[in-house]
Amino acid sequence: MKPVIEILEDRISAVMSEVAGQEKCSAIIKQASDPKFGDYQVNGVMALAKQIKTNPRKLAEQVVEKLDISDICEFPEIAGPGFINLRLKPEFIARGLLEINKDTENFAVEKTTGPKNIVVDFSGPNIAKQMHVGHLRSTIIGDCICRMLKFLGHNVIPQNHIGDWGLQMGMVIYALEKEAKWTTEDKFPNIENIPDASDLSLEEFERLYKKVTKLVETDPEISKEVKAYTVALHSGDKWTKIIWDRARKISLEQCYKMYKRLKVNLNNNHTHGESSYKDDLSKVVDDLKEKGFAIESDDAICVFPEGFKNKEGDRLPFIIQKSDGAYLYATTDLAAIRYRVNKLKANMILYVTDARQKLHFEMLFAVAELAGWAKKNMLHHVMFGSVLGENGQPLKTRSGENVKLKELLDEAVERAKAVVEQKNPELSQNEKDKIAQAVGIGAVKYADYSNNRTSDYVFSFDKMLAMEGNTAPYMQYAYARIKSIERKAQIKDVDIKTELKDIENLNLSDPSEIELAKHLVRYSEAIQSAVSDFKPNYLTSYLYELAQKFSTFYTSCPVLKAEPEQRPTRLLLCDLTARTIKHGLTELLGIEVVEQM
RNA sequence: GCGCCCGUAGCUCAGUAGGAUAGAGCACCGGUUUCCUAAACCGGGGGUCACAAGUUCGAAUCUUGUCGGGCGUACCA
Incomplete structure (x- = not known):
């Protein structure tokens, strides 16, 4: 419908x-x-x-x-x-409820009449570094968009454009040599003597990366050397490649663990990083040169798309090859567009990245369209704001470093655990852990989704884990209460299955029943609006209102003790509310529900 | 300098093609539990939608200007 x-x-x-x-x-x-x-x-x-x-x-x-x-x-x-x-009309609402009730899979939500091949570019972590809070929004918003589009019947192709070909590898290799932890060619002339790099951990890579980042800032000589190592990697040097392989492998392992924990549907099949376009970069540049769009300017190869001006009022360059000959993300992004349109047959490509890259994408899209590689309105920048700390500045640790995603989630789970411990101490350890995971991770994700995608938001454990307000725990609690009714039904000799079987006539009379019923019928509206603007907060608002309306109903209408002519309707309202919350949370937002909490 | 985004209740934020008396949550005040999870529910106060002008039957929303904040702006991503 x-x-x-x-x-x-x-x-x-x-x-x-x-x-x-x-x-x-x-x-x-x-x-x-x-x-x-x-x-x-x-x-x-x-x-x-x-x-x-x-x-x-x-x-x-x-x-x-x-x-x-x-x-x-x-x-x-x-x-x-x-x-x-x-x-x-009440009859219409009742009909709507019954229709949803029968369509257990799709909640009577109509599939799209024009399915598209939609590439969604999101997450994109860098190798040799752990994922940090800066990757959170892209990863989970991108995942939510994929889930919603897929639910509406589109062919979704997630692409994890990982940063595996950049300067950070040059830095790491440089540092390994300097610290004599690893030496290249001249020290290991025979292939048998090469260490397999398996002793290098992600923490080690990270430490080196951080160290060299600082050095490069102050010493141009080191910067030069780092670039030389990067060039060596790019030109196929097998010694540096071994380190690169190692860094890539262990970084991705960590990422996949993180995705699993976040319930994000990304795996090796979707990983298509910068390095996979390395052989196309020169072609992209040559092509643009041949077409007469790319020209040399200040020793760099640039395209000057229309409508972009610099401080002097001249055309702004979109640099596709640096003066030292190296390619950059602009080149890779162009190569990726060609791949996605030609090989993946994309009709639409979504880029889920932060708002600061807006200009880059505007220019990228302009160039891709100019070159005829993408049609107008095929490319969309689904941007988002920053995650801020309580001080209003981008979230950092006290020492000024990026907050590791793992540590952030650990703390959320830990705090959730403490609450469960306090509220429901009689549950088993195993159950408490499960609930803490669902609530903690769910809270972090839900808080992100419930904010307007395009604006910055202030990260606060206290708020996202609160039981009041538009939070994951509030929603999960509403769900758990319904599940509790179902468990109690058995004790009280109410056979829900029988009462709901072939239910055809509803008795919606209490205002809270009617309000809840109307809202349930609107689920597809909420999904449609969330998808058409790629805004998960429209969906969270809907779910929050649903949980609120349910709570009002729950308080004023007894279910199990209801009169026989009212009970089936109320049982149905409970069942549909639970199913809708579960679907919204687990299927569309990737947030777990729990049977009790 | 130029460009983009933002400024809504004490705080954090919604407001989806210009619609009726601008909405939530938190915080604050008051009430509800022999009854399916009170992690809840019900009620209350609280606003010059930064400011000014304009467009019109009607503006938080569109236009212009002012003030305040964020981000970006040629070889990082």
Whole structure:
């Protein structure tokens, strides 16, 4: 079934076209701003009236007269300057619930009529370094977008564009030589003598990387040497390649562990890093040169796409090859576009990266379109804001380092554990651990999703783990309460299965029942709006409201002790709420639910 | 300097094509438990939507200007 709002939009828009004699009219239907206006309001009539210069209220009357939506709504009311207020019929709501009830997999959410091949580029950690808080948003938002698109029936192709070909490897190899932990060619002339690098740990790589980063900042000579090592790697030097292999392998192992912990669906099949495009880079540059788009400027090869200016008001360069001959991320990104369009047959490519890269992507897209490698509107930068500390600055440790993702999650789980310990000490250790994992990790993810993607947000363990408010624990608690009812049913001799079997007639009478039922029917609306803007917070808002409405219902309506004519309806409301929360959290957001907490 | 984003309740934030009296949560005040998990629920106070002008039946939303903040701006990603 289509979302109600879309059915109404279609039908009312059509009538508006007919009445006004205009081709394309939009009803612009919104949820009513106030419950006293009903469930939905039509805003588009006033705009149309303005357009065709007529009285809005009169136009609304004409529209209502011709409109037949009696299968869905009560008779529409015209209000104010020309609003049409719509109120759903209880029978319609009941029908909607029953339909969702039957469609156990898809909650009566309609699949897309035009499935696309959508590449989603996200996560993209660097090798030789642990994942840190800076990778959190890309990783989980990207994953959520993949899950939602897939649910709507698209062919989603996740791409993990890892940073495995950059300067950081040069740094690490340089440091290994200087510390005599590892030496290259001249020291090991025979292949048998080469250490297998298996003793090099990620921590070791990280330590070296950090050390050299500092050195490079102050010493241009070292910077030069580091670059030379990077060049050696790029030109196929087998000694440096051994170190690179090792760094890549152990870094990815860590990443995959992290993805598993975060319930992010990324694995080796999706890893397609910078290094995989290494042989295409020169072709990209040559191609752009041949086409006459790339020219030399200050010894670098640049494209100057239209519409970008620098401080002097001249064209801004998009540098695809540095003056020292090296390629950079602009080149790799272009090569990736060609691969994704030609080989992966992408109709759309989404880049889930932070907002600071906005200009880069604008220029990248402009160049790709200029070169004819991508069509207009194929490429989208799904950007996001930064994670800030309580001080309003980007989140760092006290010593100014990036916060490791692992440590962040560990702390969240630890704090969740303490709460479970306090609230439910009688549970087994194993259960407590499971709950702490679900709540702790869920809290971190949910807090991120529930903030507007495009703005920065302040990271706070206390807030994300609070039981009040729009948090993962609140949602998980609502779910656990329903599961508890189901367990109690057995003791109280209520056979839920039998009562819900072939249920056809509902008895929605209490206001809290009706409110909850209406909201359940709107699940597909929430998903549609979250997908069309790639904004998970629309989904979390929906789920939060659902949990709130359930809690209100739960408080005012006994379920197991309800009268026989009310009980099946209430059991159904509980069941559908639990299923919707579970689906939203686990399937779309990748957050676990728990049976008790 | 130029470009992009932002400024909404004491705090953290929603506000999805310009719609009716601007919404949540936290915090604050008051109430609810012999009853399915009170990690909950119900009620209350709290706003010049940074400021100013404009567009119109109607502006937090669009335009212009001012102030304040963030980010970016030729060889990092």
